[in-house]
Every structure is written in structure tokens, then in C-alpha cells.
Amino acid sequence: MDLTSGAFWAALGSIILANVVLSGDNAVVIALAARSLPPQQQKKAIFWGSGAAIVMRIVLTLIAVEMLKWPWLKVVGAVLLVYIGVSLLQEDEGEGGEAHEAGGMIAAIRTILVADLVMSLDNVLAVAAAAKGDNVLLVIGLAVSIPLIIFGSTLLLKVMERFPIIITLGAALLGFLAGEMLLTDPAVTSRFGELSHEVVNGAGAVGAVLVVGLGMWLQRRARARAEAAEQA
Structure with missing residues (x-):
């Protein structure tokens, strides 16, 4: 595509806009995963996690149309999102040390990558449509999106530091997305047909309640164990 043409810049703008709009939930996960790290570690986790996620998303976009036809893929993704959402609600262990910080950053980046992979399954279709088959344009558009996602x-x-309730809302969002993914998997729709938006949204609400409820229960159990250990 001609770099000087209006069509190129219009398509590029469409890719960037679609990626930023559809990456709101990804930004939530990135922030959640990095929140318990020291400030310097947070910046590194966000930078490397976002950059690696975009590279992975480029690859995923090229094969997403075929991948979304695979049965059970979204079911597995839904289970992973529930696990990630519950894990992100868990309290920090509070262990210090350089090795712990490095391990925490690696764990945060790994969480960002897995969550981005799962949540991007649907998003990349919109980005791929905006690219109109031009892979060079696709790569440029997604690369330009990196600083915008990092900023978000x-x-x-x-905001999370001032309003901790956002952490719970972020975990609930992952549960909601998990419920939606579960009922839109080809294995489910081939058996029950395309389900209505009301049913899919209802499954999302159940997923949100499940993640928050399970996460809070595990938090209380961890606190009880810690208190028992202190008293022993």
C-alpha cells in the first residue's frame, strides 16, 4: 500500500483506534498484574508485558480466523480467565528481596501474556478486518498502539492506588468475559445453536460473581491461616 495515500492512513487510523478501544480490558489486566510490584518493577512489567503482548497479538491476528473455528478453544480460555481473575484478587505474600521482585515481575509478565492471548481471540478479528489483508499495515498499526496501551x-x-475497589471490578470483568467466551465457543453453539445476547450476558454476570466470590473466599482463608500461624 502506498504510504502517501489517504487510504493507507485511514486504514492505519482504523487499526490503531480498533486496537485501543478493544484493549481496555487488556489494560485492566496489565495494571492488575503489575500493581503489587515496586514502582520500577511496575514500569518494566508494563513495558515488556505490553510489548510482548502486541507481538503475540500480531501473530494471533494472522491466524485468528481459523483458530476461532476450533471447538473448545474458548472454553479453555474461559477457564484460564477465571483462574487469572481469582489469582489477581489474592493478597501479596509480602516477601521482600531482589529475587522475589524479579520473580514477581516475570510472573506479572506471564499473567499479562496469557490474559492478553485469551482476551484477544475476538478482538483481533476487528483489527484484521481494518487491515484488509495488508500484513505490513497490520504490524505498523499494532506497534503504534503499544505506547497508548502502556499509558492506559x-x-x-x-487510579487503583486511590480506589482499591477497581481491583475487584477488574477481576469481575475477567469473570464476565469468561462467561461470555464459554457460551460462544463453537462446541457450545454447534450443540445448542447461537444463544441470545441476554443468555450470554447472563453467563457473563455469573462468571463475574464466581470470580469475585471465589477470590474473596480465598482471601479470607489466607488471612485466617496467617493469623493462626502468628498465634501458634
Whole structure:
């Protein structure tokens, strides 16, 4: 495509806009995963996690149309999102040390990558449609999106520090997405047909309640164990 043409810049703008709009939930996960790290570790986790996620998303976009036809893929993704959402609600262990911080950053990046992979299954279709088959344009558009996603994640981190309830809402979002993914998997729709938006949204609500409820229960159990250990 001609770099000087209006069509190129219009398509590029469409890719960037679609990616930023559809990456709101990804920014939430990035912020959640990095929130318990020291400030310097947070910046590194957000930068490397976002960059690696975009690279992975480029590859995923090229094969997403075929992948979304695979039965049980979204079911597995839904289970992973529930696990990630519950894990992100868990309290920090509070162990210090350089090795712990490095391990925490690696764990945060791994969480960002897995969550981005799962949540991008549907999103990449819109990005691929905006690229109109031009892979070079696709790569440029997604690469330009990196700083925008990093900025959104960094901003969310600051907001989370002031309003911790956002952490719970972020975990609930993952549960909601998990419920939606579960009922839109080809294995489910081939057996029960295309389900209505009301049913799919209802499954999302159940998923949100499940993640928050399970996460809070595990939090209380961890606190009880810690108190028992202190008293022993």
C-alpha cells in the first residue's frame, strides 16, 4: 500500500483506534498484574508485558480466523480467565528481596501474556478486518498502539492506588468475559445453536460473581491461616 495515500492512513487510523478501544480490558489486566510490584518493577512489567503482548497479538491476528473455528478453544480460555481473575484478587505474600521482585515481575509478565492471548481471540478479528489483508499495515498499526496501551495501564495503576475497589471490578470483568467466551465457543453453539445476547450476558454476570466470590473466599482463608500461624 502506498504510504502517501489517504487510504493507507485511514486504514492505519482504523487499526490503531480498533486496537485501543478493544484493549481496555487488556489494560485492566496489565495494571492488575503489575500493581503489587515496586514502582520500577511496575514500569518494566508494563513495558515488556505490553510489548510482548502486541507481538503475540500480531501473530494471533494472522491466524485468528481459523483458530476461532476450533471447538473448545474458548472454553479453555474461559477457564484460564477465571483462574487469572481469582489469582489477581489474592493478597501479596509480602516477601521482600531482589529475587522475589524479579520473580514477581516475570510472573506479572506471564499473567499479562496469557490474559492478553485469551482476551484477544475476538478482538483481533476487528483489527484484521481494518487491515484488509495488508500484513505490513497490520504490524505498523499494532506497534503504534503499544505506547497508548502502556499509558492506559500506567494511568489505571495510579487510579487503583486511590480506589482499591477497581481491583475487584477488574477481576469481575475477567469473570464476565469468561462467561461470555464459554457460551460462544463453537462446541457450545454447534450443540445448542447461537444463544441470545441476554443468555450470554447472563453467563457473563455469573462468571463475574464466581470470580469475585471465589477470590474473596480465598482471601479470607489466607488471612485466617496467617493469623493462626502468628498465634501458634
